[in-house]
Amino acid sequence: MTNKINLNNLTKSEEDYLKALFQLLIEDDSVKVGNxxxxxxxxxxxxxxxxxIKKLKAKDYVISEKYGKLDLTEEGKAIAVxxxxxxxxxxxxxxxxxxxxxDEVHDVAEQLEHIKSQKLIDExxxxxxxxxxxxxxxxxxxxxxxxxILPRITLSSLSEGxxxxxxxxxxxxxxxxKYVSKIGLVLSxxxxxxxxxxxxxxxxxxxxxxxxxxTRKFADNVxxxxxx
Amino acid sequence: MTNKINLNNLTKSEEDYLKALFQLLIEDDSVKVGNxxxxxxxxxxxxxxxxxIKKLKAKDYVISEKYGKLDLTEEGKAIAVxxxxxxxxxxxxxxxxxxxxxDEVHDVAEQLEHIKSQKLIDExxxxxxxxxxxxxxxxxxxxxxxxxILPRITLSSLSEGxxxxxxxxxxxxxxxxKYVSKIGLVLSxxxxxxxxxxxxxxxxxxxxxxxxxxTRKFADNVxxxxxx
DNA sequence: TAAAAAAGTTAGCTATGACTAACAAGATAA
DNA sequence: TTATCTTGTTAGTCATAGCTAACTTTTTTA
Numbered sequence: 001m002t003n004k005i006n007l008n009n010l011t012k013s014e015e016d017y018l019k020a021l022f023q024l025l026i027e028d029d030s031v032k033v034g035n036x037x038x039x040x041x042x043x044x045x046x047x048x049x050x051x052x053i054k055k056l057k058a059k060d061y062v063i064s065e066k067y068g069k070l071d072l073t074e075e076g077k078a079i080a081v082x083x084x085x086x087x088x089x090x091x092x093x094x095x096x097x098x099x100x101x102x103d104e105v106h107d108v109a110e111q112l113e114h115i116k117s118q119k120l121i122d123e124x125x126x127x128x129x130x131x132x133x134x135x136x137x138x139x140x141x142x143x144x145x146x147x148x149i150l151p152r153i154t155l156s157s158l159s160e161g162x163x164x165x166x167x168x169x170x171x172x173x174x175x176x177x178k179y180v181s182k183i184g185l186v187l188s189x190x191x192x193x194x195x196x197x198x199x200x201x202x203x204x205x206x207x208x209x210x211x212x213x214x215t216r217k218f219a220d221n222v223x224x225x226x227x228x
Numbered sequence: 229m230t231n232k233i234n235l236n237n238l239t240k241s242e243e244d245y246l247k248a249l250f251q252l253l254i255e256d257d258s259v260k261v262g263n264x265x266x267x268x269x270x271x272x273x274x275x276x277x278x279x280x281i282k283k284l285k286a287k288d289y290v291i292s293e294k295y296g297k298l299d300l301t302e303e304g305k306a307i308a309v310x311x312x313x314x315x316x317x318x319x320x321x322x323x324x325x326x327x328x329x330x331d332e333v334h335d336v337a338e339q340l341e342h343i344k345s346q347k348l349i350d351e352x353x354x355x356x357x358x359x360x361x362x363x364x365x366x367x368x369x370x371x372x373x374x375x376x377i378l379p380r381i382t383l384s385s386l387s388e389g390x391x392x393x394x395x396x397x398x399x400x401x402x403x404x405x406k407y408v409s410k411i412g413l414v415l416s417x418x419x420x421x422x423x424x425x426x427x428x429x430x431x432x433x434x435x436x437x438x439x440x441x442x443t444r445k446f447a448d449n450v451x452x453x454x455x456x
Numbered sequence: 457t458a459a460a461a462a463a464g465t466t467a468g469c470t471a472t473g474a475c476t477a478a479c480a481a482g483a484t485a486a
Numbered sequence: 487t488t489a490t491c492t493t494g495t496t497a498g499t500c501a502t503a504g505c506t507a508a509c510t511t512t513t514t515t516a
Binding site for chain 3 (some may be wrong): 034035036037046049050052066067068
Binding site (some may be wrong): 274 | 513
């Protein structure tokens with residue numbers, strides 16, 4: 001086996017930074033990620049980030065030049081993907097078996113993803129019969145660390161008259177998720193763009209028998225597949 | 229509700245010390261527990277223990293006089309029991325649903341017991357239909373924090389000719405548990421004491437169609453219910 | 457292109473929770 | 487009862503991972 005992954009004994013913090021950097025890097029493929037941006041994402045000071053990046057560079061998980069942008073090594077990426085796999089499998093478990101709601105799963109999964117046991121996560125996967133998506137619609141990386149990234153279309157990028165289907169929502173904010181549930185949107189909902197208001201970019205949408213007006217910020221966090 | 233428990237935001241370390249002290253206190257009801265004893269149990273230096281005990285005294289979880297023995301307050305005990313409940317529920321989950329063996333569950337449960345979510349543990353309990361015992365036969369404290377301690381009889385305390393039934397085993401050592409499994413002992417096995425050798429206190433036992441000789445140390449970790 | 461703003465870095469501080477070494481208090485034994 | 491051993495305590499160090507304040511480099515813009 002060439003692909004043997006060493007079960008790097010990383011601290012919770014190190015794991016958090018690697019995962020955060022990975023999320024920022026794939027979020028905006030072309031745009032480079034800087035130190036302060038990572039700091040803001042993790043809600044820590046730029047000094048803390050700078051410090052940790054040094055450490056992760058020494059361990060060969062991160063690449064960057066002084067005063068330059070950040071990138072992950074292959075091993076750094078592999079660690080991040082394993083964390084995302086763990087996070088999403090736990091979310092699925094909490095949602096499907098332990099009566100957690102959409103907006104409750106994230107915080108607990110953030111803790112559970114740091115539990116160190118290969119067997120635990122492989123068996124959890126098997127127990128749930130190898131689920132493909134988490135409760136927010138996100139794809140769960142498989143045991144080989146393959147991470148399929150679908151080209152993402154946000155609701156905000158569509159035009160008047162377009163029809164789409166909800167495939168995933170960002171799980172970063174509890175309030176956002178509560179709001180999505182409250183207005184009645186669920187995964188696979190078919191959504192029609194009725195009107196985009198130039199003034200504030202708010203969007204009138206229709207789904208099922210509901211008409212709602214949502215903000216641009218809301219629409220940025222809703223991922224869809226175009227139907228018409 | 230007078231019995232409202234505040235979800236004390238304790239660190240992993242603080243939790244570990246409270247649980248360890250609780251285990252030592254109930255292990256030997258009459259014998260007082262000292263600082264160095266706790267240090268040895270936790271495999272840290274006496275200085276570290278002394279330090280942490282100071283902190284836990286300030287938080288009103290531990291009672292002790294300077295140069296005196298250690299005890300837990302009611303709140304300290306309640307925290308320890310909640311940790312034991314979490315530990316044993318997770319062990320049960322790993323064993324019954326995720327194909328973990330007797331000797332594999334402990335280490336992972338040590339991590340999982342520190343996850344902070346009341347809903348998680350209550351729902352896990354419900355999901356498994358409120359199990360009474362963990363895989364090692366130990367009683368799982370219920371959601372009200374009631375901790376039933378059965379008077380414990382060790383295999384080593386019996387006499388020649390006695391017949392007993394295996395009710396629990398100590399889960400502290402992987403090697404011990406592997407050995408128990410290997411010779412074929414399981415919970416509820418009926419064991420007969422054939423002979424106790426004065427020389428080294430080793431014990432010849434019979435169960436099913438097996439005759440084995442076990443050491444005194446082994447027998448100290450096997451808990452039984454006397455039948456004859 | 458020079459000044460201002462933004463981004464990145466460094467130094468030095470804090471808390472937690474380990475550690476060792478040295479010392480003090482109690483318990484035990486000669 | 488005194489000497490010795492065991493137990494408990496304190497002081498001071500280290501690593502991790504946060505912080506602020508001050509500084510440097512890069513980028514932007516006037």
